[in-house]
Amino acid sequence: MTPLLQVEGIEKRYGARIGCAAVSFDLYPGEVMGIVGESGSGKSTLLNCLAGHLAPDAGKVVFDTRAEGPVDTVTMSEPERRMLSRTDWAFVHQHARDGLRMSVSAGANIGERLMAVGDRHYGSIRSRAIDWLDRVEIDESRVDDRPTSFSGGMQQRLQIARNLVTGPRLVFMDEPTGGLDVSVQARLLDLLRGLVREMGLSAIIVTHDLAVVRLLADRLMVMKDGRVVEAGLTDQVLDDPQHAYTQLLVSSVLQV
Amino acid sequence: MTRNMPIRNCWSPAFCRFEYLEKDEEMIELVDVSKSFTLHNQGSAVIPVMTGASLRVSRGECVALTGASGAGKSTLMRVIYGNYLASAGTVTVGGLNVTLAEPRQILALRRETLGYVSQFLRVVPRVPTLEVVAEPLLALGHDRQMALDRAAGLLARLNIPQRLWALSPTTFSGGEQQRVNIARGFAHDYPALLLDEPTASLDARNRETVLELIEEAKCRGAAIVGIFHDSEARQRVSDRDIDVSQFAPGLAQ
Ligand SMILES: Nc1ncnc2c1ncn2[C@@H]1O[C@H](COP(=O)(O)OP(=O)(O)OP(=O)(O)O)[C@@H](O)[C@H]1O
Ligand SMILES: Nc1ncnc2c1ncn2[C@@H]1O[C@H](COP(=O)(O)OP(=O)(O)OP(=O)(O)O)[C@@H](O)[C@H]1O
Ligand SMILES: [Mg+2]
Numbered sequence: 483m484t485p486l487l488q489v490e491g492i493e494k495r496y497g498a499r500i501g502c503a504a505v506s507f508d509l510y511p512g513e514v515m516g517i518v519g520e521s522g523s524g525k526s527t528l529l530n531c532l533a534g535h536l537a538p539d540a541g542k543v544v545f546d547t548r549a550e551g552p553v554d555t556v557t558m559s560e561p562e563r564r565m566l567s568r569t570d571w572a573f574v575h576q577h578a579r580d581g582l583r584m585s586v587s588a589g590a591n592i593g594e595r596l597m598a599v600g601d602r603h604y605g606s607i608r609s610r611a612i613d614w615l616d617r618v619e620i621d622e623s624r625v626d627d628r629p630t631s632f633s634g635g636m637q638q639r640l641q642i643a644r645n646l647v648t649g650p651r652l653v654f655m656d657e658p659t660g661g662l663d664v665s666v667q668a669r670l671l672d673l674l675r676g677l678v679r680e681m682g683l684s685a686i687i688v689t690h691d692l693a694v695v696r697l698l699a700d701r702l703m704v705m706k707d708g709r710v711v712e713a714g715l716t717d718q719v720l721d722d723p724q725h726a727y728t729q730l731l732v733s734s735v736l737q738v
Numbered sequence: 739m740t741r742n743m744p745i746r747n748c749w750s751p752a753f754c755r756f757e758y759l760e761k762d763e764e765m766i767e768l769v770d771v772s773k774s775f776t777l778h779n780q781g782s783a784v785i786p787v788m789t790g791a792s793l794r795v796s797r798g799e800c801v802a803l804t805g806a807s808g809a810g811k812s813t814l815m816r817v818i819y820g821n822y823l824a825s826a827g828t829v830t831v832g833g834l835n836v837t838l839a840e841p842r843q844i845l846a847l848r849r850e851t852l853g854y855v856s857q858f859l860r861v862v863p864r865v866p867t868l869e870v871v872a873e874p875l876l877a878l879g880h881d882r883q884m885a886l887d888r889a890a891g892l893l894a895r896l897n898i899p900q901r902l903w904a905l906s907p908t909t910f911s912g913g914e915q916q917r918v919n920i921a922r923g924f925a926h927d928y929p930a931l932l933l934d935e936p937t938a939s940l941d942a943r944n945r946e947t948v949l950e951l952i953e954e955a956k957c958r959g960a961a962i963v964g965i966f967h968d969s970e971a972r973q974r975v976s977d978r979d980i981d982v983s984q985f986a987p988g989l990a991q
């Protein structure tokens with residue numbers, strides 16, 4: 483099997499400061515990988531390099547494209563990369579307002595993405611938007627409301643619908659449950675878990691919440707000071723952590 | 739050439755799908771496995787748990803791990819499951835070298851080949867009991883109705899009242915949760931099974947059902963590693979007892 487994503491030696495510096503360095507891994511179709519680590523450890527920097535939002539200073543991000551097979555997205559042209567990010571990738575931001583257009587309706591937020599990949603039929607766009615609202619448990623009657631009138635959890639679910647409607651193959655998520663109440667988080671996680679399985683998605687999820695990775699991720703990468711200190715099967719890394727930092731991380735939460 | 743031999747302890751031929759098993763079919767094999775824990779944040783204390791642990795379990799065979807509390811029975815089982823990393827040695831399950839395998843290979847092994855009934859149920863909140871039990875079958879792509887029917891059959895056999903099936907097991911009693919855990923562990927006919935005290939906290943009737951499930955699994959050719967504090971249960975299902983104290987570091991050399 484060809485990996486969906488092959489990451490080799492990714493490094494990003496901000497002046498003299500290391501954002502992330504020497505990160506390598508393969509992600510296979512259908513795999514969900516969690517990235518954990520303390521604040522400032524380079525998780526978002528890495529995710530943004532992988533998703534093409536930041537240009538790494540070194541390294542390759544080879545994506546198995548539908549048309550041409552494995553291609554390094556770091557060196558591909560900007561229009562090619564933008565097209566991939568519409569058709570094959572999705573990015574769920576921590577703050578829903580960074581991933582939504584707050585001035586247009588919920589339905590338009592979803593429909594826009596369909597139009598961006600060439601869907602032109604108004605009726606089908608609207609019915610798919612409504613179908614997706616339903617899948618993320620937002621009542622159909624809210625289709626014409628703006629996301630500004632939604633709760634935080636609803637906004638986050640709308641952002642997920644907007645991202646998944648085009649049937650991406652790889653989803654990047656940066657703290658998708660951050661800032662939400664625990665009960666709202668649980669519902670969102672449930673939803674994400676179902677969608678990831680149903681759609682056979684590959685995903686990379688950045689979070690500081692070990693319970694989230696236990697629930698969603700097949701494998702786990704632990705970062706500290708911009709580098710990967712430990713990686714492996716999620717339950718193995720959490721139950722038998724090898725690195726001092728991972729042991730500290732695991733022992734500082736009550737129970738996961 | 740492989741030699742055929744009859745399987746042991748086959749209490750009811752009606753359940754036997756294999757009359758003969760190939761003797762050389764080792765499902766679980768440990769060679770010179772060591773395990774120690776290094777507690778980096780407690781003065782880098784090293785806790786050696788075992789060294790030189792070797793063990794082979796063939797199809798249709800049940801091996802019971804024995805030894806005092808803290809001797810390393812559960813640790814050995816978790817090493818086989820890939821939940822703990824072996825510090826040295828080789829663990830092979832169903833032909834896969836677990837010690838070297840990638841996460842996705844271990845997950846595939848757990849989906850298809852290697853079941854594990856841990857002491858405590860760990861489930862996703864909000865998922866109904868019937869789904870929890872059917873999940874291993876659904877993950878293998880089995881027909882949904884077939885999976886739910888099989889789950890219902892197991893829950894009924896384990897005396898979980900039907901009115902509880904639609905609820906999440908998170909609020910169940912300890913014994914109920916344990917039975918849900920067992921139903922889930924037996925939903926798919928895993929060729930290899932790890933059972934960590936499957937009869938603990940069960941009453942006589944449910945204990946009997948669990949022992950029957952184990953006997954049936956053996957009859958269909960499952961290789962089983964079990965931990966049973968209840969010695970009567972152990973004597974009934976175990977073909978061979980392995981005292982893990984013999985792997986205690988310091989004794990080996
Ligand atoms: N635009 C920037 N300019 C300069 N330094 C930056 C910039 N973005 C991030 N950094 C630095 O790079 C390092 C990694 O930051 P990053 O945002 O990737 O961490 P993180 O692991 O996502 O943290 P958090 O959990 O707080 O979101 C930090 O030291 C941070 O201060
Ligand atoms: N994740 C871990 N980190 C550190 N030490 C551990 C870990 N898991 C087990 N141990 C240690 O390994 C030793 C063996 O424990 P284990 O749970 O395997 O014993 P056991 O034989 O199953 O005992 P019991 O009969 O009480 O269940 C103990 O000293 C235990 O503290
Ligand atoms: Mg961040």
Ligand SMILES: [Mg+2]
Nearest residue numbers: 811812813965
């Ligand atoms: Mg134990």
